[in-house]
Amino acid sequence: MLKCADLLESHVELTARLNQHLQAVVVGDLEQARTLFHSFAALLEAHSLAEDRILLPVFKKLKLESNGCSLDILDKEHRKLRRLLADAEQRIFQKTVDLTPAVRLAWIEDTRMLKEVLEHHDVRERAAFNPAFDQALDQAEAAALAGETLALQEQLEAECFAKYQARC
Ligand SMILES: [Fe+2]
Numbered sequence: 001m002l003k004c005a006d007l008l009e010s011h012v013e014l015t016a017r018l019n020q021h022l023q024a025v026v027v028g029d030l031e032q033a034r035t036l037f038h039s040f041a042a043l044l045e046a047h048s049l050a051e052d053r054i055l056l057p058v059f060k061k062l063k064l065e066s067n068g069c070s071l072d073i074l075d076k077e078h079r080k081l082r083r084l085l086a087d088a089e090q091r092i093f094q095k096t097v098d099l100t101p102a103v104r105l106a107w108i109e110d111t112r113m114l115k116e117v118l119e120h121h122d123v124r125e126r127a128a129f130n131p132a133f134d135q136a137l138d139q140a141e142a143a144a145l146a147g148e149t150l151a152l153q154e155q156l157e158a159e160c161f162a163k164y165q166a167r168c
């Protein structure tokens with residue numbers, strides 16, 4: 001049966017997609033780097049929005065907040081991630097790009113902050129967010145909540161990816 005902790009698999013997938021994007025940057029494949037960035041961005045946007053819309057209100061209602069994992073902290077980190085994502089998108093999709101070694105290095109450096117915030121956010125949610133639902137709810141309730149969140153995430157991911165592709 002699905003658990004809310006299973007939703008953390010998206011974090012692993014996000015890291016993998018970001019690394020694939022960076023590998024394409026390293027070899028100077030601009031088209032591939034852009035597509036892989038959009039695939040990463042769509043999942044990050046969809047994952048954080050699905051959490052905002054479904055999980056955060058339940059987290060509050062069940063009084064699961066703690067000092068290190070409050071609604072305010074989670075909301076701020078989600079906003080920061082989306083802001084960093086928008087900055088990176090602007091940089092990667094500027095009209096004239098020549099992926100010289102210097103530009104490749106600059107892009108990799110610019111992604112560092114995004115990676116760091118992602119890592120901190122993963123540690124926080126892994127410790128005190130996702131497992132808290134599974135502890136507070138019975139198995140069927142946790143499975144239903146996780147299923148609903150995953151379904152919305154998948155729908156939003158497809159929408160975000162299409163929106164990004166349309167802008168290219
Ligand atoms: Fe998450």
Ligand SMILES: [Fe+2]
Nearest residue numbers: 048051121125
């Ligand atoms: Fe999150």
